[in-house]
Amino acid sequence: MVAAPERPLLQVNNIEVVYNGVVLVLRGVSLQVPQGGIVALLGANGAGKSTTLKAISGLLRPERGEVTKGSIEFMGERIDEKDAADIVRLGIVQVMEGRRVFEHLTTEENLIAGAHIRRDGQIRRDLEMVYHYFPQLKARRNVKAGYLSGGEQQMLAIGRALMSRPKLMLLDEPSLGLAPQLVAEIFDIVVRLNQEEKVTMLLVEQNAMMALQIAGYGYVMEDGRIVLDGDPEKLLNNEDIKEFYLGLSAVGQRKSYREVKHYKRRKRWLS
Amino acid sequence: MDFFLSLLVKGLTLGCIYALVALGFVLIYKATSVINFAVGEMMMLAGFLITAFVGLYGLPLAAAIGLSLLLMVLFGFVLERGVLRPMIGRPVIGMIMATLGLGIFLRGFAPVMWGVDKKNLDLMLPAQPLRLESIVVPPVDLAGVGITLFLLACFAYFFQRTRSGIAVRAVADDQQAAMAMGIRVSTVFALSWALAGITAVAGGVVWGNKIGVDQYLSLLGLRVFPVVILGGLDSIAGTIIGGLVVGASENIFGGYFDKYVGGGLKDFVPYVLMLLVLMVRPYGLFGREVIERV
Ligand SMILES: Nc1ncnc2c1ncn2[C@@H]1O[C@H](COP(=O)(O)OP(=O)(O)O)[C@@H](O)[C@H]1O
Ligand SMILES: [Mg+2]
Numbered sequence: 220m221v222a223a224p225e226r227p228l229l230q231v232n233n234i235e236v237v238y239n240g241v242v243l244v245l246r247g248v249s250l251q252v253p254q255g256g257i258v259a260l261l262g263a264n265g266a267g268k269s270t271t272l273k274a275i276s277g278l279l280r281p282e283r284g285e286v287t288k289g290s291i292e293f294m295g296e297r298i299d300e301k302d303a304a305d306i307v308r309l310g311i312v313q314v315m316e317g318r319r320v321f322e323h324l325t326t327e328e329n330l331i332a333g334a335h336i337r338r339d340g341q342i343r344r345d346l347e348m349v350y351h352y353f354p355q356l357k358a359r360r361n362v363k364a365g366y367l368s369g370g371e372q373q374m375l376a377i378g379r380a381l382m383s384r385p386k387l388m389l390l391d392e393p394s395l396g397l398a399p400q401l402v403a404e405i406f407d408i409v410v411r412l413n414q415e416e417k418v419t420m421l422l423v424e425q426n427a428m429m430a431l432q433i434a435g436y437g438y439v440m441e442d443g444r445i446v447l448d449g450d451p452e453k454l455l456n457n458e459d460i461k462e463f464y465l466g467l468s469a470v471g472q473r474k475s476y477r478e479v480k481h482y483k484r485r486k487r488w489l490s
Numbered sequence: 491m492d493f494f495l496s497l498l499v500k501g502l503t504l505g506c507i508y509a510l511v512a513l514g515f516v517l518i519y520k521a522t523s524v525i526n527f528a529v530g531e532m533m534m535l536a537g538f539l540i541t542a543f544v545g546l547y548g549l550p551l552a553a554a555i556g557l558s559l560l561l562m563v564l565f566g567f568v569l570e571r572g573v574l575r576p577m578i579g580r581p582v583i584g585m586i587m588a589t590l591g592l593g594i595f596l597r598g599f600a601p602v603m604w605g606v607d608k609k610n611l612d613l614m615l616p617a618q619p620l621r622l623e624s625i626v627v628p629p630v631d632l633a634g635v636g637i638t639l640f641l642l643a644c645f646a647y648f649f650q651r652t653r654s655g656i657a658v659r660a661v662a663d664d665q666q667a668a669m670a671m672g673i674r675v676s677t678v679f680a681l682s683w684a685l686a687g688i689t690a691v692a693g694g695v696v697w698g699n700k701i702g703v704d705q706y707l708s709l710l711g712l713r714v715f716p717v718v719i720l721g722g723l724d725s726i727a728g729t730i731i732g733g734l735v736v737g738a739s740e741n742i743f744g745g746y747f748d749k750y751v752g753g754g755l756k757d758f759v760p761y762v763l764m765l766l767v768l769m770v771r772p773y774g775l776f777g778r779e780v781i782e783r784v
Binding site: 276281282303307313336380383 | 664665668669670673674
């Protein structure tokens with residue numbers, strides 16, 4: 220069977236990112252996200268995953284970061300020069316690492332802020348849609364977001380992003396700091412949003428096992444580069460992945476990873 | 491008792507129109523974390539504009555006020571775009587210094603433009619004060635209270651109930667997260683300065699009518715600073731509470747004790763109050779608390 224050559228929804232072509240005009244953090248990253256898919260972007264702490272997402276969503280600028288090489292295309296249009304505000308309007312929304320809810324706004328006000336770009340009259344209906352996926356949030360709708368639990372805040376961060384009615388959601392470590400059961404719940408909802416609301420997902424995770432269970436394709440980053448990519452089966456069966464990501468607890472991951480890393484293994488990844 | 495009551499009422503009405511000035515600080519601080527040291531000068535500018543339109547160009551008062559509103563909103567936008575936006579992302583102190591500089595500039599510019607003499611801003615209110623037993627409230631103060639409460643209600647509605655208002659508060663909470671929601675931070679800043687322009691006109695009308703328009707009108711900015719600190723730099727409700735507390739206490743202390751110390755308590759009491767409150771509540775009475783979850 221020959222698949223029709225279909226343009227991916229998002230295409231990142233060999234980008235470099237520099238912070239403060241001097242610190243080169245991404246050294247040629249390329250990846251693709253197909254329409255309707257869930258793609259996982261994995262890697263240890265400091266690999267450049269968040270930077271990659273911010274390059275896509277235009278959120279580098281307030282951190283004095285800049286895409287200095289390469290291009291980013293969304294639905295065939297170049298977006299690497301655009302403002303975050305315009306990129307959200309095109310249909311890309313980022314759920315930032317660490318949840319970043321508006322602490323002094325209530326749950327519902329957070330959701331309304333998420334709908335900022337909307338000019339249709341459907342915001343009420345979409346509030347109910349978010350409450351349908353996250354019933355806890357409805358019970359807490361008038362509570363200041365700063366007082367929600369970590370899990371509720373993560374749900375709110377995702378729900379808030381959903382309120383912009385995105386085509387592509389960039390999720391940055393939604394499992395960070397959450398109990399395993401909550402992580403499973405959140406991943407469940409990510410899959411449902413993908414299937415039922417047709418939101419394409421680019422999922423950044425250190426929790427490789429969880430991410431590869433729901434993703435259709437995965438990339439592994441190290442030191443600002445993609446060092447490995449493939450189907451989840453391929454990645455799950457890769458020896459290095461097994462050793463570095465799956466067999467280790469989340470805590471101390473980076474340390475153990477560094478310890479076992481050596482030149483030969485790197486070479487194998489790069490080949 | 492009558493003496494006390496009349497001091498209290500007078501103090502409370504004064505406090506209300508202090509709050510009107512204080513709003514100029516809060517609107518800007520809320521969204522941008524900048525302390526706008528040009529609050530008094532913006533109010534003075536508005537007062538000068540109104541008196542100039544009436545006195546020099548013979549416009550009816552209502553038209554003069556309307557035109558000034560328009561110009562001050564514009565002033566807010568231009569200021570944000572021309573002076574302050576280039577400083578986004580730099581340390582906030584730069585913007586604070588810029589507002590200080592703006593204040594000094596306006597204080598020099600306005601008298602050169604329109605003369606140093608004190609001008610009357612006549613609202614053509616009835617001269618007859620409102621009397622209730624021994625309590626006397628001049629119409630101008632009553633109008634000031636009305637205008638303040640009206641503006642406060644408008645802003646409260648704006649920030650709590652409208653999507654733009656919620657966006658402003660979102661920016662105040664977390665700029666980058668707000669950007670991630672498609673909120674344009676610079677637009678929110680410009681909007682805040684425009685709102686500050688509107689309050690400057692309201693303040694200019696009320697205070698200009700009360701004490702006349704000249705460069706000394708700008709001193710009210712410093713004068714209400716304790717009100718803002720007391721109420722909390724980012725709390726709209728705080729401005730009114732802070733205003734009432736300061737207005738009432740300075741008037742009462744002044745009324746009873748000025749004769750023993752040779753006057754001046756009015757200027758002194760608010761600052762003592764401010765320091766006392768800061769010792770207990772560093773964010774002011776109603777300032778935004780730092781949320782720490784357990
Ligand atoms: N705002 C910034 N300024 C300078 N360096 C940064 C900034 N943000 C991240 N970095 C650096 O870029 C590298 C990648 O960071 P990041 O993208 O956050 O990695 P990850 O999300 O994979 O943990 C790290 O070395 C980090 O120190
Ligand atoms: Mg990260």
